[in-house]
Amino acid sequence: MMLVVEGISAYYGRAHILADVGLSVARGEVLALLGRNGAGKSTTLKSIIGLVPPAAGSVRFEEREIASRPSYEIARLGLGYVPEERRIFSELTVLENLEVGRQKPRPGVPEWTPERLFAIFPNLAEMRNRPGGQMSGGEQQMLTIARTLMGNPSLVLLDEPSEGLAPKIVEQMAETLKALKQEGLTLILSEQNLHFARLVADRATIIEKGRIRFTGTMAELMADDDARTAYLTV
Amino acid sequence: MTAAPTADNGTPPLEFFLSQLLTGLASASALFLVACGLTIIFGVTRIVNFAHGSFYMLGAYIAYSAITALGGGFFGFWGGVILAALAAGLIGVAMEMTILRRIYHAPELFQLLATFGVVLIVQDVALYLWGPEDLLGPRAPGLTGAVAMGSQRIPEYDIFLILFAPLVLGVLWLLFHRTRFGILVRAATQDRQMVAALGVNQKWLLTGVFFLGAALAGLGGAIQLPKGNAGLTMDLGIIAEVFVVTVVGGMGSILGAYLAALLIALIRVFAVANAGSSLLGIQLWQVELVLIFAVMAVVLVVRPWGLLGKRETLTGHHGAVEPPLLAAPAALKWFALAVLALLVALPGMAGTYSLVIATEILIFALFAASLHFLMGVGGVISFGHAAYFGLGAYGAALMVKHFAWPMEAALFAAPLGGALGALIFGWFCVRLSGVYLAMLTLAFAQIAWAVAFQWIDVTGGDNGILGIWPSSWAATTPAFYGLVLVVVIVMLLAIRRIAFSPFGYALRAGRDSPLRADAIGIDVRRMRWFAFTLAGLFAGVAGGLFAFLKGSVSPDLMGIPLSVDALVMVLLGGVQTLAGPLVGAVTFTALKTELVSLTNYWRLLLGLVIVGLVIAFPQGIAGFVRDRFMAKETRA
Numbered sequence: 001m002m003l004v005v006e007g008i009s010a011y012y013g014r015a016h017i018l019a020d021v022g023l024s025v026a027r028g029e030v031l032a033l034l035g036r037n038g039a040g041k042s043t044t045l046k047s048i049i050g051l052v053p054p055a056a057g058s059v060r061f062e063e064r065e066i067a068s069r070p071s072y073e074i075a076r077l078g079l080g081y082v083p084e085e086r087r088i089f090s091e092l093t094v095l096e097n098l099e100v101g102r103q104k105p106r107p108g109v110p111e112w113t114p115e116r117l118f119a120i121f122p123n124l125a126e127m128r129n130r131p132g133g134q135m136s137g138g139e140q141q142m143l144t145i146a147r148t149l150m151g152n153p154s155l156v157l158l159d160e161p162s163e164g165l166a167p168k169i170v171e172q173m174a175e176t177l178k179a180l181k182q183e184g185l186t187l188i189l190s191e192q193n194l195h196f197a198r199l200v201a202d203r204a205t206i207i208e209k210g211r212i213r214f215t216g217t218m219a220e221l222m223a224d225d226d227a228r229t230a231y232l233t234v
Numbered sequence: 235m236t237a238a239p240t241a242d243n244g245t246p247p248l249e250f251f252l253s254q255l256l257t258g259l260a261s262a263s264a265l266f267l268v269a270c271g272l273t274i275i276f277g278v279t280r281i282v283n284f285a286h287g288s289f290y291m292l293g294a295y296i297a298y299s300a301i302t303a304l305g306g307g308f309f310g311f312w313g314g315v316i317l318a319a320l321a322a323g324l325i326g327v328a329m330e331m332t333i334l335r336r337i338y339h340a341p342e343l344f345q346l347l348a349t350f351g352v353v354l355i356v357q358d359v360a361l362y363l364w365g366p367e368d369l370l371g372p373r374a375p376g377l378t379g380a381v382a383m384g385s386q387r388i389p390e391y392d393i394f395l396i397l398f399a400p401l402v403l404g405v406l407w408l409l410f411h412r413t414r415f416g417i418l419v420r421a422a423t424q425d426r427q428m429v430a431a432l433g434v435n436q437k438w439l440l441t442g443v444f445f446l447g448a449a450l451a452g453l454g455g456a457i458q459l460p461k462g463n464a465g466l467t468m469d470l471g472i473i474a475e476v477f478v479v480t481v482v483g484g485m486g487s488i489l490g491a492y493l494a495a496l497l498i499a500l501i502r503v504f505a506v507a508n509a510g511s512s513l514l515g516i517q518l519w520q521v522e523l524v525l526i527f528a529v530m531a532v533v534l535v536v537r538p539w540g541l542l543g544k545r546e547t548l549t550g551h552h553g554a555v556e557p558p559l560l561a562a563p564a565a566l567k568w569f570a571l572a573v574l575a576l577l578v579a580l581p582g583m584a585g586t587y588s589l590v591i592a593t594e595i596l597i598f599a600l601f602a603a604s605l606h607f608l609m610g611v612g613g614v615i616s617f618g619h620a621a622y623f624g625l626g627a628y629g630a631a632l633m634v635k636h637f638a639w640p641m642e643a644a645l646f647a648a649p650l651g652g653a654l655g656a657l658i659f660g661w662f663c664v665r666l667s668g669v670y671l672a673m674l675t676l677a678f679a680q681i682a683w684a685v686a687f688q689w690i691d692v693t694g695g696d697n698g699i700l701g702i703w704p705s706s707w708a709a710t711t712p713a714f715y716g717l718v719l720v721v722v723i724v725m726l727l728a729i730r731r732i733a734f735s736p737f738g739y740a741l742r743a744g745r746d747s748p749l750r751a752d753a754i755g756i757d758v759r760r761m762r763w764f765a766f767t768l769a770g771l772f773a774g775v776a777g778g779l780f781a782f783l784k785g786s787v788s789p790d791l792m793g794i795p796l797s798v799d800a801l802v803m804v805l806l807g808g809v810q811t812l813a814g815p816l817v818g819a820v821t822f823t824a825l826k827t828e829l830v831s832l833t834n835y836w837r838l839l840l841g842l843v844i845v846g847l848v849i850a851f852p853q854g855i856a857g858f859v860r861d862r863f864m865a866k867e868t869r870a
């Protein structure tokens with residue numbers, strides 16, 4: 001397994017957000033972390049990347065323990081993070097946003113340059129000198145992913161990549177993620193949108209009220225009506 | 235400061251104005267360098283670096299020493315200037331690595347306080363190394379001449395300075411747009427956490443930013459050396475102007491800092507060019523700072539976020555939620571009664587000197603309590619609270635001096651003076667929030683100080699007003715002590731009453747969540763304005779009593795050091811309790827009295843104590859106690 005999360009807990013102040021959360025993903029695989037609003041999906045991803053350091057438990061990335069290390073060190077090991085709120089540097093141009101994400105090439109991992117990214121995200125190529133703040137939501141979402149890829153990650157965590165996007169852009173996003181999988185990247189995406197997850201994910205883990213409720217292949221999930229109605233339907 | 239020139243020597247007005255304009259532009263350069271250093275540091279670290287004026291001062295001193303050591307000459311001079319900038323940068327790095335790195339997660343007030351501790355330390359170190367006398371700056375070789383412009387002569391060095399600021403602006407622009415370091419700095423200014431999640435180690439970024447900012451301040455100090463002196467008052471002298479420039483220009487905007495520095499230079503020019511005219515018997519050059527204040531006020535009313543700054547987004551709440559203020563438990567009330575009994579019995583037990591100290595402590599307890607009311611209950615941080623203490627003191631003293639009022643009547647003028655000042659300044663201040671507000675309060679306090687300092691006919695200038703003695707019935711030390719005790723206790727009870735009134739609750743609602751308070755119909759801004767005025771009123775009472783205790787008033791009563799003293803008192807005692815400022819006032823006044831009697835270098839010790847306290851208790855002493863002894867509960 002490339003990433004193994006075991007028994008992590010996380011708090012915001014006194015509020016207990018995650019309890020004994022565990023998940024794992026193999027190299028080259030796409031894992032969907034599913035759950036309703038507020039179930040703990042974002043916090044799980046933030047715990048892995050070190051933005052919300054877990055209070056207990058372990059996170060092993062390529063056999064290395066990374067729990068409670070600072071996030072810049074975790075990122076430098078090849079773990080990319082695409083935040084939910086996009087968090088584009090609105091004052092910086094597209095090219096400058098990419099520059100912030102740039103890290104040294106990593107052996108055995110696809111190496112990204114702005115030109116290679118523009119091939120995958122043709123929209124961005126047309127606005128390379130535009131400030132991030134003057135882009136549409138969909139374009140910003142693409143830029144966030146491109147920015148993270150500039151760090152040449154081997155595993156990318158995507159927090160609700162389809163949220164707030166027009167249906168057409170959502171399809172485009174699914175194609176993009178499949179293309180990244182083709183490149184050999186491993187992905188974990190948190191999602192509320194089962195339809196979107198089905199388009200890209202191999203396996204699924206369901207979280208509900210901070211606890212893991214289901215783990216299996218996408219096909220198993222689609223066969224399990226009870227799990228879907230209990231934890232996913234609103 | 236500029237001396238008043240005479241325009242009536244037959245010089246054509248336009249030429250005179252142009253030459254004054256160039257002088258003004260030249261003086262804007264150093265101000266711009268210091269202000270943009272402050273703005274860059276604030277942008278990334280979110281720390282308002284009070285010690286920035288100290289870097290400026292050190293830049294001037296180090297340049298002086300380096301130029302002397304290098305033997306002057308072209309390379310000696312410019313080598314010395316560059317060395318001074320680099321040295322200031324390295325001192326900044328040392329400060330960042332030893333002090334600030336430990337307190338990046340502390341509340342902003344503690345960070346400000348730590349940087350003020352550095353100000354005190356640097357003051358005494360500079361006094362030790364360079365002595366108390368001002369050092370006359372060397373002139374710049376090759377630029378000692380002057381260029382004729384009509385009948386006026388413009389110093390070559392002024393022309394160099396005028397060109398130097400845009401040059402630095404250009405270099406900074408390239409740095410921030412064409413280098414990876416610069417791009418990372420801009421990104422970190424917006425979202426530090428995201429930059430970290432992208433694999434950037436912030437440690438060196440923050441240190442690098444501190445180097446850059448401090449070096450710019452040092453450069454500012456070094457290049458103004460040929461125009462003046464290196465002196466010990468440079469640090470606090472420039473910091474208020476720098477705050478004005480950054481607030482007017484917009485926090486984080488370098489170009490804004492440049493424009494604001496130019497604007498202020500132009501106001502100076504206007505004041506100097508019209509030096510002959512007078513208003514209410516005050517010559518116009520004397521009201522230079524008041525004019526600057528007026529322009530700043532206009533800018534902030536039209537654009538509260540500054541000329542080129544970003545509009546502030548109103549956040550749900552600032553920082554950690556504070557526990558509710560509760561009425562003291564019965565045991566504490568008994569304890570308070572015991573303390574009161576002791577205070578009443580004190581004149582029978584203590585000698586005159588102790589009684590004078592006790593009187594002073596009581597006055598400072600009221601002063602600290604008034605600031606605490608504003609900060610702890612109102613959530614408004616004031617860095618210039620001494621202004622209202624001083625206005626109270628002057629209010630009383632002026633009545634005594636100019637209208638021969640007796641003490642009893644003059645003591646009523648004191649709260650009026652404090653409240654009136656707070657009413658006017660507060661109207662502007664409550665339009666801003668957080669750090670911007672704190673910087674503005676400090677700028678206002680400096681303006682009040684400057685008025686007291688410059689309006690010699692009325693305030694006596696630097697000498698202040700002497701002979702402010704109590705009426706005969708209160709002239710003895712025990713009698714005056716009794717008067718102060720009664721007034722202070724009545725005032726403290728009034729503050730307590732207000733804190734627990736509906737107004738106090740509304741104020742606290744606005745403190746904890748301005749957005750929600752607004753949504754339930756509380757006019758947060760108006761509430762804060764009232765609180766500001768009330769705090770000014772209580773501070774004014776303390777100031778009035780202080781004037782009669784000392785028998786005199788002086789501009790020092792409005793100075794930055796006294797404002798910071800009050801902050802230290804509040805923070806020492808803890809922001810969460812009403813008794814906090816009282817405990818803080820006793821501890822701090824006793825500590826300072828002891829240090830001053832111990833050594834001439836008491837500032838150094840006090841600075842070290844402040845820095846040490848902030849590093850040891852980054853959440854404040856009360857916060858420390860809470861974390862330490864109530865930790866089990868939260869960990870569950």
